[in-house]
Amino acid sequence: MNRTVTRRHYKKAAVFGLLSLPAALLLYALLAQSLGTNPVEKLTHETGKWALICLCLSLAATPLRQLLRWVWLMQYRRMLGLFAFFYACLHLAVYWVFDQSLSFIYLWDDIKDRPYITMGFSAWLILLPLAITSTLAWRKRLGKNWLRLHRLSYAAVLIALLHYIWLIRADYSEVYPFAIAIAVLLGHRLVKQLQHRLYRPTQKA
Amino acid sequence: MLILPSSVRNNLKDNDVTPESLFYSRRKFIKSAGLLGSALIYSRNSYSSQANSAKFANLAQTHNIKEELTPFHDVTHYNNFYELGTGKADPAANARALQTSPWSIEVTGHCNKPGKLILEDILKPHTYEERIYRFRCVEAWSMVIPWAGFPLSSLLKRFEPTSKAKYVAFETIYDKKNPLPGQKRPTIRWPYREGLRIDEAMHPLTFMATGIYGKPLLNQNGAPLRLVVPWKYGFKSIKSIVKISFTEKQPPTSWNTLASREYGFYSNVNPEVSHPRWSQARERRIGELFKRKTLMFNGYEEQVASLYSGMNLKKYY
Secondary structure (H helix, E strand, C coil): CCHHHHHHHHHHHHHHHHHHHHHHHHHHHHHCCCCCCCHHHHHHHHHHHHHHHHHHHHHHHHHHHHHHCCHHHHHHHHHHHHHHHHHHHHHHHHHHHHHCCCCHHHHHHHHHHCHHHHHHHHHHHHHHHHHHCCCHHHHHHHCHHHHHHHCHHHHHHHHHHHHHHHHCCCCCHHHHHHHHHHHHHHHHHHHHHHHHHHHCCCCCC | CCCCCHHHHHCCCHHHCCCHHHHHHHHHHHHHHHHHHHHHHHHCCCCCCHHHHHHCCCCEECCCCCCCCCCHHHHHHCCCCHHHCCCCCHHHHCHHHCCCCCCEEEEEECECCCEEEEHHHHHCCCCCEEEEEEEECCCCEEEEEEEEEEEHHHHHHCCCECCCCCEEEEEECCCCCCCCHHHHCCCCCCCCEEEEEHHHHCCCCCEEEEEECCEECCHHHCCCCEEECCCECHHHCCCCEEEEEEECCCCCCHHHHHCCCCCCCCCECCCCCCCCCCCCCEEEECCCCCCEECCHHHHCHHHHHHHHCCCCCCCCC
């Protein structure tokens, strides 16, 4: 193994450690009983927030490569996406275990009756096939369709944002940073798309 | 009644307050030891005004429930009091911003004796009781809290409401020129308003609290005077009241104005009426991990159901 490969391994391990840190801290706080008055609520909010943060970071890889030539960020994109899924799974699990008492009936009723839960669950459902097909083997197997499939992450992040907005009672200030970040990330892609069409007119035009 | 300077109120720490286990056992002891005993015990108190603390000690206990009390720290550090911030820990952190002395309450509307009363005059004639009530938040969590105070009815009767007084409206403190930290942003339209139908207001369970856990009410819990309506969602129990009016028409209430589909005027605890954000069928008792079933009228069905006989509670939620 040459030196650059080893260095890359170290870097990846470091990023992995960094992204695991919130989960580790939450686990520690849970065991130390320092999650406050409503530990379940705290766990739910924190895991949800980290899922959204990781999803936003994974969506930042491409724009940052194009704008700032941060090509190196691309090698962490999959890890970021998988961490988003990991935190989304924790988020769903905490909710299902403690809020819905591990009951599928309660879970389904809630998904059916409460629009923000419908949204949250949909976002998780979208992330599921993306996580499964994140391997190199699947990428090769799907070819061009792999990229198309993974554009569903745009839908996932928008739905997750809606899920967040709809659960707020009156104070929307905490959601602003996420809304702005997501607007920029998806806006950038929209602008690129429009530029692409403008500068390379089709035969018909 | 002696009113403590707000600095003393605000400095109340966890260890100044009797732990909930002692709260019960000491109470039994006080009862057996009688007046002398209670005087001796309370002389240990670090308060400059022992009279004030004693006001909330050794009270007659009425309408208590036999459920484990929610720890004092949780009752005072997990609050929805948007005037002091929207986070659950904000009200405790910003408690100092609320000045509770001097304090006065304006009484207006359909009554024979309206006027502006200073807090001392509001409180003076009343006999204090302690009530251990369930407290159910619309966000599907609940607590068990020992309040001290007096029935709202005994206060309202002093103003001699007329036959036109069909409702009672309440307002929380709001000074435009000097807003509280949470009032600097228009999260809800200030001041916070709440209201009750007159028969709900006169019901023996409806309570005016000035104390909690055997001490004066803390700012984050709505000092110096707050409403407690145990069979309704917590947001009906308006805090830090500065205005009471008797009205003929149903008064506008804050959460109902903000989102009427979510928060009705009545807002009785009802496990069968679903809410677009939270299933109301179950609740998390603070201190427990899993949820328990929510009781009709928060467990006060026997006492209050007759107020709503013949009403469609799915329509008047």
